[in-house]
Amino acid sequence: MDFETGKPPNRHTKGMGELIRKAREDAGLTQEELAKKTYRRRTAVYEMEKGKVEVNAWTIVYLADALNKPITYFYPKGDLDNDPKEEDLSDLEKELINNFRYIPYEGQKKLAIQLIKDLGKYKPGWDVADAFRADENPQLATEIFFEKFFEKEERRKKKIRKE
Numbered sequence: 001m002d003f004e005t006g007k008p009p010n011r012h013t014k015g016m017g018e019l020i021r022k023a024r025e026d027a028g029l030t031q032e033e034l035a036k037k038t039y040r041r042r043t044a045v046y047e048m049e050k051g052k053v054e055v056n057a058w059t060i061v062y063l064a065d066a067l068n069k070p071i072t073y074f075y076p077k078g079d080l081d082n083d084p085k086e087e088d089l090s091d092l093e094k095e096l097i098n099n100f101r102y103i104p105y106e107g108q109k110k111l112a113i114q115l116i117k118d119l120g121k122y123k124p125g126w127d128v129a130d131a132f133r134a135d136e137n138p139q140l141a142t143e144i145f146f147e148k149f150f151e152k153e154e155r156r157k158k159k160i161r162k163e
Contacts, residue, residue, distance in 0.1 A: 014051030015076030021049040023067040023074075037066035039157050057114040058153060071110040 009017075024034050024045075031045040038045070039062060047053045055063075055074070064071045089097070096116075103109045 008053055009051040012076065013054060016055055016074055017049045017051035019074050019076065020045075020055075020063060020067075023063070023069050024049070027067050029067075034063075034066060038062035039160060041160060041163070057111075057117065060114055061111065071114055 024031070027034075029037070031049070032042045034040075035042040035045045038059060040059065044053070048055050048059070060071055060074050063069070063074060100109065100112060103112060
């Protein structure tokens, strides 16, 4: 285990893997069946369950849907227990919280949280030019980010379907 760098397998990925395995078994699915329902390979499900990989936001959304669990189910207890004090929040963090309160549906709120978590650790195709656009025009930067993200996700799905 590599606790210094956080590389998998680590406490978080192993805990998440145990929860994925338990939910799959409770649903009466094999790894192969879960893989098909989540657009993944069976080996990817195996690696997730063993904690060998970080699970991205979209995979968690697919898992939640396939296994009929809330998104937060897949986060080990303790991973979500880092509530900051209001006086420690920056103006941007306060803005984020205020806008979050306008999201009408619980499922959308959970998805927004997961997307923010993924943005913090994984930026597919994000480059310096995109970062400058984010300062100048956050709406445009968001559209570019999601366009790149969905293109990559579609390529991955097509590749899996061909196999």
